[in-house]
Structures are given as C-alpha cells and as structure tokens.
Amino acid sequence: MTDQVDARKPDALARVHDYIREGGYRPGDRLPPERQLIEQLELPRGALRQALEALERSGSIWRHVGKGTFVGDGAPDLEQEADTLIQMGRQLTPLRMMQARLCIEPALAREAAIHATGEAMAAIDRTLKRARAAATWAEYETQDDNFHRAVAKASDNALLLSFFDQLNRARRAVTWAAVERRNVRPSPDHSSFDEHDEIARTINARDPEGAAAAMRAHLKSVSARLFP
CATH class of the missing domain: 1.20.120.530 (GntR ligand-binding domain-like)
Structure with missing residues (x-):
C-alpha cells in the first residue's frame, strides 16, 4: 500500500505543476478550489494534498485559510x-x-x-x-x-x-x-x-x-x- 502511494506522488506533483504552468497562472493568481482540482486532474484527495504541500514547501504556491490557494513567486521559473x-x-x-x-x-x-x-x-x-x-x-x-x-x-x-x-x-x-x-x-x-x-x-x-x-x-x- 505504501509503495502505491509513493509511486503516485511524483505523478500528482507533475500534474499540478503542469496545470499551473499550462493554465497561464501568474504569481498572485488564485487556483480553483480543491474539489475542482480533484475533478480536473483526476487525482485522489490524498495525492492532491501531498502534491500541494510539496509545492507549498518549494514556494510554488501559498495558502491562506479562508481565502484559497495562490500561485507563489517560485512557480513561473x-x-x-x-x-x-x-x-x-x-x-x-x-x-x-x-x-x-x-x-x-x-x-x-x-x-x-x-x-x-x-x-x-x-x-x-x-x-x-x-x-x-x-x-x-x-x-x-x-x-x-x-x-x-x-x-x-x-x-x-x-x-x-x-x-x-x-x-x-x-x-x-x-x-x-x-x-x-x-x-x-x-x-x-x-x-x-x-x-x-x-x-x-x-x-x-x-x-x-x-x-x-x-x-x-x-x-x-x-x-x-x-x-x-
């Protein structure tokens, strides 16, 4: 079970990263809600959250409670x-x-x-x-x-x-x-x-x-x- 989750994490991370890049999102832009991302990217909730946490640690995104998830300065380049x-x-x-x-x-x-x-x-x-x-x-x-x-x-x-x-x-x-x-x-x-x-x-x-x-x-x- 652990191997399955680990194998999926890089794919989930790549999907979210590509979604931001290909969608033309710029620093400060708000991403769609989690539910919408799950549907559009066809990812399990857990895999999406792990990917978002990794992107947040890298500075690619940042999150504000009650306001949403935003593209960070680290994302474009x-x-x-x-x-x-x-x-x-x-x-x-x-x-x-x-x-x-x-x-x-x-x-x-x-x-x-x-x-x-x-x-x-x-x-x-x-x-x-x-x-x-x-x-x-x-x-x-x-x-x-x-x-x-x-x-x-x-x-x-x-x-x-x-x-x-x-x-x-x-x-x-x-x-x-x-x-x-x-x-x-x-x-x-x-x-x-x-x-x-x-x-x-x-x-x-x-x-x-x-x-x-x-x-x-x-x-x-x-x-x-x-x-x-």
Missing part, C-alpha cells in the same frame, strides 16, 4: 530560481548561512507572535510532538525544518514566507561539515527541544519580543554547537 539559489548556497560558508538566519528568523518569530492563527499555532505544536517522537536523526531534522517553516508561515505574510523558503533552499546547498552523532536519534534532553518549546510558548503568549529573543537564542545555540 521554479527550476531557474532553484538553480540560482543552489549556486548561491554553494558559495556560502555555513557561518554566513547562520548569520543570514539570525537576521531573518527572529523577525519571522516576532511576526508569528502577532499574527498567528489558532490553526498556525496547532501546526507548530504538531512539529514539536513529531520531533520528540522521531526515531532517527533524519526524521528529527525533517521535523526541525517543518518547525521553522511553520513559524515562518505563522507570520501570515506570503512575502516573508517566500523569503524564508528561498533562504531554506540556499541552506540545503551549503556544504556542512559532518556532525558526529553518538545516538541513532536525539536524546530526550537534546537542547533544541526546549529551545523550540520556548519559541512556541512565546508565540502562543503573543509575546513578539520574547519570540524574537527565543528564536535568536536558539539559532545562537545551534551555531555554538556547530562552530565551537
């Missing part, structure tokens, strides 16, 4: 933009990338504390639970990425989210030194757990300056571990 960001990432040192994150992510956390909806806060909390339940470092790192993006998305600002997605794509291209792992998964006292909890707590408390400070402290903690 996605491959060219991705290549540019990859090239940029390869030219950056890990330290420069952390400095860039320190400039951008505390501001996103501040905005999240002001604008986050209940749904956005619930999404942040889900990433925290999944990170603690991760069975491997790879699973944890996926949820770590998801946490930071959930905070960015909670800012409720499509432009800021687009900036974050571009930063994240460049980050993946940076050459990082291998980190020695003593365990197959993070230990329960892994420092990022409490740091993430504090970021989430201040966002939930509607404390903009506290959220910015918590994010800054977290990134500095990560930087200190990577660059002792």
Whole structure:
C-alpha cells in the first residue's frame, strides 16, 4: 500500500505543476478550489494534498485559510530560481548561512507572535510532538525544518514566507561539515527541544519580543554547537 502511494506522488506533483504552468497562472493568481482540482486532474484527495504541500514547501504556491490557494513567486521559473539559489548556497560558508538566519528568523518569530492563527499555532505544536517522537536523526531534522517553516508561515505574510523558503533552499546547498552523532536519534534532553518549546510558548503568549529573543537564542545555540 505504501509503495502505491509513493509511486503516485511524483505523478500528482507533475500534474499540478503542469496545470499551473499550462493554465497561464501568474504569481498572485488564485487556483480553483480543491474539489475542482480533484475533478480536473483526476487525482485522489490524498495525492492532491501531498502534491500541494510539496509545492507549498518549494514556494510554488501559498495558502491562506479562508481565502484559497495562490500561485507563489517560485512557480513561473521554479527550476531557474532553484538553480540560482543552489549556486548561491554553494558559495556560502555555513557561518554566513547562520548569520543570514539570525537576521531573518527572529523577525519571522516576532511576526508569528502577532499574527498567528489558532490553526498556525496547532501546526507548530504538531512539529514539536513529531520531533520528540522521531526515531532517527533524519526524521528529527525533517521535523526541525517543518518547525521553522511553520513559524515562518505563522507570520501570515506570503512575502516573508517566500523569503524564508528561498533562504531554506540556499541552506540545503551549503556544504556542512559532518556532525558526529553518538545516538541513532536525539536524546530526550537534546537542547533544541526546549529551545523550540520556548519559541512556541512565546508565540502562543503573543509575546513578539520574547519570540524574537527565543528564536535568536536558539539559532545562537545551534551555531555554538556547530562552530565551537
């Protein structure tokens, strides 16, 4: 059953991507409702949602609760933009990338504390639970990425989210030194757990300056571990 779903995901992603490109949709254009896309693309609801989530992570689309799904700035020239960001990432040192994150992510956390909806806060909390339940470092790192993006998305600002997605794509291209792992998964006292909890707590408390400070402290903690 799992193999069947996995085999269908690339096809669903390609279908939605082609639908946007061939339909002449431009950045800011609203896509049809999910029900209409299911009918037009002949996709199962689950496959469509997975494809939309992948496109949202890449910056090709963005979604606003109650308003719909919109084409993002990454859609028209996605491959060219991705290549540019990859090239940029390869030219950056890990330290420069952390400095860039320190400039951008505390501001996103501040905005999240002001604008986050209940749904956005619930999404942040889900990433925290999944990170603690991760069975491997790879699973944890996926949820770590998801946490930071959930905070960015909670800012409720499509432009800021687009900036974050571009930063994240460049980050993946940076050459990082291998980190020695003593365990197959993070230990329960892994420092990022409490740091993430504090970021989430201040966002939930509607404390903009506290959220910015918590994010800054977290990134500095990560930087200190990577660059002792």
